[in-house]
Amino acid sequence: xxxxxxxxxxxxxxxxxxxxxxxxxxxxxxxxxxxxxxxxxxxxxxxxxxxxxxxxxxxxxxxxxxxxxxxxxxxxxxxxxxxxxxxxxxxxxxxxxxxxxxxxxxxxxxxxxxxxxxxxxxxxxxxxxxxxxxxxxxxxxxxxxxxxxxxxxxxxxxxxxxxxxxxxxxxxxxxxxxxxxxxxxxxxxxxxxxxxxxxxxxxxxxxxxxxxxxxxxxxxxxxxxxxxxxxxxxxxxxxxxxxxxxxxxxxxxxxxxxxxxxxxxxxxxxxxxxxxxxxxxxxxxxxxxxxxxxxxxxxxxxxxxxxxxxxxxxxxxxxxxxxxxxxxxxxxxx
Ligand code: AQP
Numbered sequence: 355x356x357x358x359x360x361x362x363x364x365x366x367x368x369x370x371x372x373x374x375x376x377x378x379x380x381x382x383x384x385x386x387x388x389x390x391x392x393x394x395x396x397x398x399x400x401x402x403x404x405x406x407x408x409x410x411x412x413x414x415x416x417x418x419x420x421x422x423x424x425x426x427x428x429x430x431x432x433x434x435x436x437x438x439x440x441x442x443x444x445x446x447x448x449x450x451x452x453x454x455x456x457x458x459x460x461x462x463x464x465x466x467x468x469x470x471x472x473x474x475x476x477x478x479x480x481x482x483x484x485x486x487x488x489x490x491x492x493x494x495x496x497x498x499x500x501x502x503x504x505x506x507x508x509x510x511x512x513x514x515x516x517x518x519x520x521x522x523x524x525x526x527x528x529x530x531x532x533x534x535x536x537x538x539x540x541x542x543x544x545x546x547x548x549x550x551x552x553x554x555x556x557x558x559x560x561x562x563x564x565x566x567x568x569x570x571x572x573x574x575x576x577x578x579x580x581x582x583x584x585x586x587x588x589x590x591x592x593x594x595x596x597x598x599x600x601x602x603x604x605x606x607x608x609x610x611x612x613x614x615x616x617x618x619x620x621x622x623x624x625x626x627x628x629x630x631x632x633x634x635x636x637x638x639x640x641x642x643x644x645x646x647x648x649x650x651x652x653x654x655x656x657x658x659x660x661x662x663x664x665x666x667x668x669x670x671x672x673x674x675x676x677x678x679x680x681x682x683x684x685x686x687x688x
Pocket of ligand 1: 361362363364365366371372373374375376377499500501502503504537538539540541549550551552553554
């Protein structure tokens with residue numbers, strides 16, 4: 355069966371971008387057609403300035419949200435990255451495979467390093483893609499369903515897998531990214547030239563970021579106040595009219611019809627488009643929020659899922675990571 359791996363960082367509250375770009379496909383498609391693992395990648399959350407209690411709380415919340423969104427632990431493996439040592443073990447070999455130059459060229463490193471400058475840029479922010487490559491390669495992953503912003507890291511992962519295999523023999527499957535046809539990059543509602551992101555919410559008061567747990571009225575307010583572009587007609591043009599294009603993308607993705615340009619023709623004004631988008635998002639998120647409230651009342655259940663998930667993940671990762679250790683020349687335990 356196709357092997358799928360993907361993850362989400364507990365750096366903030368999950369957003370509509372995370373949902374439309376990644377999580378919804380994991381729930382609706384990947385878990386049914388593949389042998390899939392979904393991970394709260396908590397080690398990645400330590401690459402930027404962090405508060406320990408907050409990361410712990412957000413890790414649990416992210417795991418609970420993945421289940422609330424509909425991941426079924428009977429079908430797929432849901433776990434927390436730091437519970438499975440193989441990720442860090444393999445990450446070191448990836449650091450020994452990658453070059454400093456290619457790490458520095460990563461867009462996410464450049465953007466986040468610029469942001470973190472005052473606090474001091476952590477070395478782990480530079481080596482982040484090595485850990486991400488390990489996350490993916492440890493499981494023999496074929497496909498990595500991600501939003502567009504992560505596609506560059508999956509490309510690097512492919513390069514590292516090919517390079518490692520060429521040098522040391524074939525240990526890794528070469529994975530590919532899969533990006534959704536619409537809403538692969540949901541933009542901030544207040545700043546539609548920037549990605550809607552978890553940490554962006556902290557920077558600008560959060561008015562442009564819809565969180566999965568936002569109350570319906572908060573969702574409506576944020577969508578109704580979304581920045582639109584000059585002009586009044588509704589056209590789909592991501593470069594010239596990014597605010598309106600973003601609303602059309604979100605609405606098309608919510609409706610699952612995949613045609614934002616076609617939708618544009620149905621609207622004569624921004625107001626109607628915003629109203630319909632707001633309601634579509636409210637209805638999309640309603641069941642997730644409700645189910646989250648139920649699951650959050652039963653932390654023992656979530657802990658049990660994560661414990662079993664980690665156990666299963668460890669069993670899947672260990673043989674390949676051991677093989678990689680041996681292939682590079684490390685002496686196996688006698
Ligand atoms: N705006 C987005 N549109 C579509 N997909 C997105 N993803 C993230 N933002 C969007 C996808 O969601 C998955 C998990 O994302 P992540 O946890 O790696 O990244 P993030 O939400 O962007 O969180 P950061 O990096 O902690 O926050 P920022 O960017 O605000 O600094 C991934 O598949 C991602 O592609």
